[in-house]
Amino acid sequence: MLKAVRVDEAYANLVLPHVLGRLALEGRDAAFATELASGTLRQQGTYDAVLAACIDRPLTKVEAKVLDVLRLGAHQVLSMRVPDHAAISTTVDLTRSKIGQGPAGFVNAVLRKVTRKPLEDWIAEVAPAREEDHDGWAAVAFSHPRWVVERLAEAVGRDEVDALLEADNVPPAVTLVARPGRATVDELGGPPTRYSPYGVTLGSGSPAGVTAVADGRAGVQDEGSQLVALALAEAHLDGESTAKAWLDLCAGPGGKSALLAALAAQQGAALVANERQPHRAGLVLANLTDRASGSPVAGVAGVVAGDGTNPPFEDASFDRVLVDAPCTGLGALRRRPEARWRRATADLDVLVDLQRSLLDRALDLTRPGGVVLYATCSPVLAETRDVVNRVLEGRSDASLEPVAATVGAVPDSTGPIAGTVQLWPHRHGTDAMFMALLRRNPTG
Ligand SMILES: C[S@@+](CC[C@H](N)C(=O)[O-])C[C@H]1O[C@@H](n2cnc3c(N)ncnc32)[C@H](O)[C@@H]1O
Numbered sequence: 495m496l497k498a499v500r501v502d503e504a505y506a507n508l509v510l511p512h513v514l515g516r517l518a519l520e521g522r523d524a525a526f527a528t529e530l531a532s533g534t535l536r537q538q539g540t541y542d543a544v545l546a547a548c549i550d551r552p553l554t555k556v557e558a559k560v561l562d563v564l565r566l567g568a569h570q571v572l573s574m575r576v577p578d579h580a581a582i583s584t585t586v587d588l589t590r591s592k593i594g595q596g597p598a599g600f601v602n603a604v605l606r607k608v609t610r611k612p613l614e615d616w617i618a619e620v621a622p623a624r625e626e627d628h629d630g631w632a633a634v635a636f637s638h639p640r641w642v643v644e645r646l647a648e649a650v651g652r653d654e655v656d657a658l659l660e661a662d663n664v665p666p667a668v669t670l671v672a673r674p675g676r677a678t679v680d681e682l683g684g685p686p687t688r689y690s691p692y693g694v695t696l697g698s699g700s701p702a703g704v705t706a707v708a709d710g711r712a713g714v715q716d717e718g719s720q721l722v723a724l725a726l727a728e729a730h731l732d733g734e735s736t737a738k739a740w741l742d743l744c745a746g747p748g749g750k751s752a753l754l755a756a757l758a759a760q761q762g763a764a765l766v767a768n769e770r771q772p773h774r775a776g777l778v779l780a781n782l783t784d785r786a787s788g789s790p791v792a793g794v795a796g797v798v799a800g801d802g803t804n805p806p807f808e809d810a811s812f813d814r815v816l817v818d819a820p821c822t823g824l825g826a827l828r829r830r831p832e833a834r835w836r837r838a839t840a841d842l843d844v845l846v847d848l849q850r851s852l853l854d855r856a857l858d859l860t861r862p863g864g865v866v867l868y869a870t871c872s873p874v875l876a877e878t879r880d881v882v883n884r885v886l887e888g889r890s891d892a893s894l895e896p897v898a899a900t901v902g903a904v905p906d907s908t909g910p911i912a913g914t915v916q917l918w919p920h921r922h923g924t925d926a927m928f929m930a931l932l933r934r935n936p937t938g
Pocket of ligand 1: 743744745748768769770771801802803818
């Protein structure tokens with residue numbers, strides 16, 4: 495699996511279920527294999543710093559598959575409470591059978607060095623001193639790229655960034671959403687989520703074992719994402735709506751669309767879901783189709799595969815528009831163990847341009863008196879505060895309004911501009927979703 499992630503840029507959370515299925519692993523064995531693979535990917539930054547201290551040549555000169563195996567061994571030795579002799583012998587056996595005898599000897603020698611100290615002592619030895627270079631220390635101690643530490647510190651504040659980085663390393667509990675009008679939270683079992691009235695936390699077992707999820711009347715959805723849909727649906731509209739039309743401009747794979755459609759149906763409105771990538775638009779369609787009848791669920795007007803910067807819709811034709819923008823995803827690192835290593839600062843410039851275009855276009859598509867909710871699953875200020883400010887600077891027909899009602903009342907969620915919302919994993923137990931509500935004003 496590590497090879498699939500490294501070579502094919504696969505997503506660990508998508509590959510892992512196939513690997514577990516192929517090996518027929520269940521229960522504790524599946525949990526062990528999941529922690530082994532996910533934890534190794536997540537903690538790679540820390541382990542590489544330790545391994546670099548145990549190898550007398552740069553890690554870039556170590557064959558990639560040998561480095562994968564060393565990281566697996568380091569994870570077992572330093573973080574999984576596997577006895578040293580068992581961790582070393584299984585890792586060496588794996589190396590011998592998959593790579594060769596020579597590398598097996600090398601892995602054995604390196605892992606023996608790794609076992610000499612517990613993780614805390616290694617971090618104290620290989621990371622920069624915390625007082626002299628906090629971000630360099632945090633990058634090693636919490637296993638994040640340094641530029642990510644810096645961006646997150648800028649967003650959350652230096653006092654809290656360690657708590658945020660720590661929370662990024664804890665896989666989240668599974669939360670489910672009951673799509674209103676189609677399922678109730680009581681049907682889902684499990685304790686209710688703290689802020690979303692539609693969510694529960696799944697205690698144990700697989701979501702697929704919950705009937706309402708298997709039927710598509712409920713789904714797996716982070717509480718923060720539920721709140722994004724709710725923030726748009728609960729926003730006050732000025733003036734009379736004729737069309738009763740809502741739009742999700744960047745809808746794939748359709749989790750928020752499914753909740754929005756259910757909320758639209760309750761208000762006598764209907765949702766159009768747009769997504770640029772055709773195969774993701776297909777996933778949206780599946781999410782908005784009733785599995786029993788094969789018909790669209792209530793509250794759906796259609797699914798479109800279009801570019802949101804130039805979509806096939808008339809200006810001023812929607813009451814409510816969601817821009818759940820493509821972003822770095824640095825607010826959802828808990829979910830994707832490899833994601834932090836995939837992003838680079840250069841991605842930001844490209845994404846920010848796209849985010850501005852999408853938000854601008856969304857405002858064109860909104861009728862005067864209607865609203866746009868701009869959301870990202872990133873707290874990085876370039877993607878949140880700066881995008882909103884830049885778009886508003888360029889338009890006399892739009893203004894920022896406070897996110898109100900349920901979402902506005904979430905404690906300690908003030909965003910980087912007054913009235914915006916920023917959720918945090920370490921404060922709210924959600925992904926770090928950002929939300930800004932913009933109103934389209936009549937043109938002068
Ligand atoms: C953050 S994801 C949306 C997640 C979705 N709202 C959900 O809850 O399931 C952003 C989506 O925007 C899509 N996207 C990227 N560029 C786009 C564009 N120019 N127009 C429309 N969609 C775009 C991506 O393919 C991706 O599916």
